[in-house]
Amino acid sequence: MSIATEQVKGGSFLLTPIGTMPQFTPEDFGEDAKEFARAAREFMQGEVIPLDEEIDKLNLPLTVSLMKKAGALGLLAMEIPEAYEGMDVDKRTAMLVLEEMSKQGSFAVTYSANTGIGTLPIVYFGTEAQKQAYLPKLASGEWLAAYALTEAGSGSDAMSAKSTAVLDGDHWVLNGTKMWITNAGFADIFVIFAKVDGEQFSAFLVEKTDPGVSTGAEEKKLGIKGSSTRTVILENCRIPKDRLLGEIGKGHKIAFGILNIGRFKLGVGSQGGMKRILEHAIRYTSERHQFGKAINSFGLIQQKLADMAARIFVCEALNFRTVGYIDEALSRTSWTSPTAGAEKMAAIDEYAIECSISKVWGSEALFFVADEAVQAFGGYGFSAEYPPEKALRDCRINRIFEGTNEINRLLIAGTLLKRAMKGELPLMQFGQQVAKEISDPPKPESFTGPLARLKHGVELSKRQCMLAAGLAVQVLGQKLIDNQEVMARMSDMLTEIYAMESAVIRAERMLEGGHRWAQLARDITELYVNESWHRVHGNARMLCADVVEGEALRHALAGVKAFAEFHPTSSARLRGRIASELIQRGSYPIDVA
Numbered sequence: 001m002s003i004a005t006e007q008v009k010g011g012s013f014l015l016t017p018i019g020t021m022p023q024f025t026p027e028d029f030g031e032d033a034k035e036f037a038r039a040a041r042e043f044m045q046g047e048v049i050p051l052d053e054e055i056d057k058l059n060l061p062l063t064v065s066l067m068k069k070a071g072a073l074g075l076l077a078m079e080i081p082e083a084y085e086g087m088d089v090d091k092r093t094a095m096l097v098l099e100e101m102s103k104q105g106s107f108a109v110t111y112s113a114n115t116g117i118g119t120l121p122i123v124y125f126g127t128e129a130q131k132q133a134y135l136p137k138l139a140s141g142e143w144l145a146a147y148a149l150t151e152a153g154s155g156s157d158a159m160s161a162k163s164t165a166v167l168d169g170d171h172w173v174l175n176g177t178k179m180w181i182t183n184a185g186f187a188d189i190f191v192i193f194a195k196v197d198g199e200q201f202s203a204f205l206v207e208k209t210d211p212g213v214s215t216g217a218e219e220k221k222l223g224i225k226g227s228s229t230r231t232v233i234l235e236n237c238r239i240p241k242d243r244l245l246g247e248i249g250k251g252h253k254i255a256f257g258i259l260n261i262g263r264f265k266l267g268v269g270s271q272g273g274m275k276r277i278l279e280h281a282i283r284y285t286s287e288r289h290q291f292g293k294a295i296n297s298f299g300l301i302q303q304k305l306a307d308m309a310a311r312i313f314v315c316e317a318l319n320f321r322t323v324g325y326i327d328e329a330l331s332r333t334s335w336t337s338p339t340a341g342a343e344k345m346a347a348i349d350e351y352a353i354e355c356s357i358s359k360v361w362g363s364e365a366l367f368f369v370a371d372e373a374v375q376a377f378g379g380y381g382f383s384a385e386y387p388p389e390k391a392l393r394d395c396r397i398n399r400i401f402e403g404t405n406e407i408n409r410l411l412i413a414g415t416l417l418k419r420a421m422k423g424e425l426p427l428m429q430f431g432q433q434v435a436k437e438i439s440d441p442p443k444p445e446s447f448t449g450p451l452a453r454l455k456h457g458v459e460l461s462k463r464q465c466m467l468a469a470g471l472a473v474q475v476l477g478q479k480l481i482d483n484q485e486v487m488a489r490m491s492d493m494l495t496e497i498y499a500m501e502s503a504v505i506r507a508e509r510m511l512e513g514g515h516r517w518a519q520l521a522r523d524i525t526e527l528y529v530n531e532s533w534h535r536v537h538g539n540a541r542m543l544c545a546d547v548v549e550g551e552a553l554r555h556a557l558a559g560v561k562a563f564a565e566f567h568p569t570s571s572a573r574l575r576g577r578i579a580s581e582l583i584q585r586g587s588y589p590i591d592v593a
């Protein structure tokens, strides 16, 4: 089974036996998608990466000219419908391209903000006239876009924005200051969120040349120094009445729906960053000698290389799984429907849990990889002359924007619980099943295939998570959502389960299909499950301790233990094998494109 053939419910991975859900894997990509990705790779390697230093001097004319070149190659048109001179490729193809476009930190942010949060609000919520007016220009790169939600006093709590819009005859008059706006230094069009009459949160399209629009100075930032970030100031900014985007008072649907898309994109973008950093680390650790040997011969350096590679493999597995579900859901919608935009947004929103998982897991994996690269380079890793220093600074933002990782953690568990309460996910039934299974937990021999043992581990993890989460629901009831640490532990368990399961299925398909790198995929997956299983186990136990104590805690821990009959293999041995493959090849060899 390569591509999702049935509509999967978002969040259902926890409740569905491993191997019984459809799953798109990177190995399922067809030649067309790979060709797009290769074109993006060629563009990045030929045009962007050689100008890395110049871009990071905040040379905005250079960035704009590179964006225009990307536009001429069709790289800005991937997600724009064909009726507006776009390519309207499926999301997975657009994501394979995005991964390549993410190999230079600042440019990645410019590209993503333009093609994602800047352009997609018009694609999904624009009127016919708005789409005709703006999308062809955005598809070609003639115009560039920005998305302005945040204000000085409202970031995570975006709905408390103070910017206002008042109707004055045939015009809206906008006032307010938007903060931290990516691409503000050169954007031709801004998606601006403001409250009509100070109350109804709504979205508007503001052009750079509209009267009353200006931008502040460039922010001085920790990283992505080549990406333009400014305030956008609206002083009695007058725009025609028909520049309202969507409906009055429904701006939150645009703001949060678009951020949700930004989340899986950010997960995919992380892959591009990780691959570039690992390449540097493999090269440097083979060239650097200490104690008479290349440092890549030391176990603790090999550990770093192997852990980096594992994160890349798992990140791809979980992100493309999510994108596969989204594409499948989108294929059930059509641009010919009068409510196409709303239907498409609903299709993507179904996977809000998985999108937040992509964002949190991807951004933290990328930060881990960059941090380990700094360490592997030693003192040179701390020097601005070597790549890891910049990589670490550049990727730090990923844990902050598109909803901070704290907010996304609250969303992962919160959305799952909300859907269970509404009866959309049979969480309670699964809880009852798990309670019964305490006396007869799943056995290894119930699982088949080359990775049967790992599948058993994943299923045990699901039960530990369910037991602990069920206990929290039972004890805390409605108060659970206010207990953020408990919610975060639940989210971390869900995230690890999704990551492990996605990797196991991907690796198993590679093994069954005789893929060239199947053995490496097996080692990576086994390593990841070894480590991740124990994180879930630890979180399940700690979560129980957060909600009960004494005899009740002893009882709860005994329940978790009933599902703990999973024995790790030697991570050191696996890491040694993975690292030697990386060192021998000189790169991460499982290339999708």
Ligand SMILES: Cc1cc2nc3c(=O)[nH]c(=O)nc-3n(C[C@H](O)[C@H](O)[C@H](O)COP(=O)(O)OP(=O)(O)OC[C@H]3O[C@@H](n4cnc5c(N)ncnc54)[C@H](O)[C@@H]3O)c2cc1C
Pocket: 113, 147, 148, 149, 150, 153, 154, 155, 156, 157, 179, 180, 181, 182, 183, 221, 229, 397, 400, 401, 402, 403, 404, 405, 406, 407, 484
């Ligand atoms: C380089 C850069 C580019 C950006 N680009 C854009 C852009 O193009 N468009 C745009 O609109 N915005 C943009 N942003 C803004 C970004 O989205 C916000 O910074 C982000 O949403 C966080 O908001 P904040 O900075 O106000 O932090 P706050 O919301 O004040 O959060 C501060 C801390 O408190 C935590 N926190 C907040 N609320 C809760 C809660 N309920 N529970 C638990 N913890 C909580 C947060 O997780 C965080 O750790 C950008 C920011 C940066 C730095």
